[in-house]
Amino acid sequence: MNKTIKVYPPGTVANLVCGFDVLGLCLHQPTDEMEVTLTNNKQVIIKSADGYALPSDPALNTAGAPLLEIMQQLNNDTGFEVLIKKNIKPGSGVGSSAASAAGAVIAANHLLGNIFSKEEQVSFAMFGEKVASGVKHADNVAPCIYGGITLIRGIFPLDIVSIPAPELWVTLVHPQIEVKTSDARQILRKQVLLKDAIKQWGNIAGLVAGLMKNDYGLISRSLEDVIIEPVRSILIPGFDEVKKKSLVAGALGGGISGSGPSVFMLSKNEATALAVKKEMNDVYNSIGLEHHLYVTRVNEEGMRVEW
């Protein structure tokens, strides 16, 4: 009989303000839903559970490409059938492609008897990111697979570091506009001022120290981005006002989630995270822009799995 597993790959927030391309965190909500079945039929079959138009060629699918890599490594008759319900919409900036890729890999690893290390799983999932954006980046797949907050110190070779953190609540708003990762990357300058880079690496060092020391004040002061945010935030209507009002409401700080358009704010507790949600809602209602809101926590446990 074919074995089936259900996984709930969560959204992730890449960059974390001052950690462009190297930091990411795992959310509890939103999550996709995936059912993955191990077969003896050497192919990958991808089906959508919600009518969402997924690429049917597995090599062009963010869940399919990592599974093909796993099959190539196994070099036997193993195959997979995948049923995906996409709750995390592509282009939201919350790691939609990473969720599909990491979900497929974690499911496959469980089905195969946990034969791969977490680092190997990230390596496989990065093939999905390559399909989605042309670049094998790990700042979403790593937190999706490890849970919590992760640092990608290096890609070649992969060097992933879990950063311990105190309780953190996340308020997330997804304004219903599309920002393509490739566009968001294109508008960045290839060169930056050394003095800005120094400020940025002082901040990321402060953020890591603040997280590991449970020092909310230091975390808050370090959530500053002098390089990427000033350029990319122009693509996001209401960004400055959302940020300003969230800070007044007590948020520690926040910014663009991944390459946007979602905006996230971190808070010490649920009450503040809910107050931030209200401010975000008010801003986008006043602009008249449809939006989705989430209040959730940093997910230290990682992806939920059900047999």
Next chain:
Amino acid sequence: MNKTIKVYPPGTVANLVCGFDVLGLCLHQPTDEMEVTLTNNKQVIIKSADGYALPSDPALNTAGAPLLEIMQQLNNDTGFEVLIKKNIKPGSGVGSSAASAAGAVIAANHLLGNIFSKEEQVSFAMFGEKVASGVKHADNVAPCIYGGITLIRGIFPLDIVSIPAPELWVTLVHPQIEVKTSDARQILRKQVLLKDAIKQWGNIAGLVAGLMKNDYGLISRSLEDVIIEPVRSILIPGFDEVKKKSLVAGALGGGISGSGPSVFMLSKNEATALAVKKEMNDVYNSIGLEHHLYVTRVNEEGMRVEW
């Protein structure tokens, strides 16, 4: 009767490879020696204990300028007499000016009954750095006053973070050539590639996490500088060979101390630090360049004070 205190301000290593302008560490050796006396004569008198030519105008002296600032804040008849023995030579890259400035401030603070916070003491000491280099930087005075490893997340306002660290040995070589801080700064490019900056902030985040996790492997992998070292190391004869041979001898990593010409290497234990010393000695003997060597530990306790 006038009160006198003796302090031994230690050398410091700024930058720590991937933390240009924001990281620094405090050494046990070398140290200057300063005797500071509290007087009722509203002036600062600076004397050299070893015939070293110090600027006699206190406003132009790295120890004098901070004391003048303290006196201005006190706004009474307090004055200071300072006797300095400079063991840390200016232009060595081991925080010579910071030692004089921090030594004067720590001595004054003790003489006045510990009325200043550590952060205030750093603020005063930065006036000494301004005299020395024209810039109010804190990456040497902060570790000299706090001890251990410090992050200067910001200067205005001052935001100093102590980074806990496991046992670390430091091997230091000071080749007898002079590199002026201002020259070493001038040759740096004002702009850097974004991709290099990303690598650098991945490394500093990794270094902070590695130090706080007592993860020597991560510390070692993170001790990489893709921005400053490739430019500045050209000013230091033997640099590449010292680095290569130190790593072979087991050093975790290292690089230019401050703006050079001193080169430092970190090791897990004394035996490795001594093996690194031998390699450094061999390299500079083969070049025929006079040099001084130190094997010491990161100084978690900070400056030694004697009444």
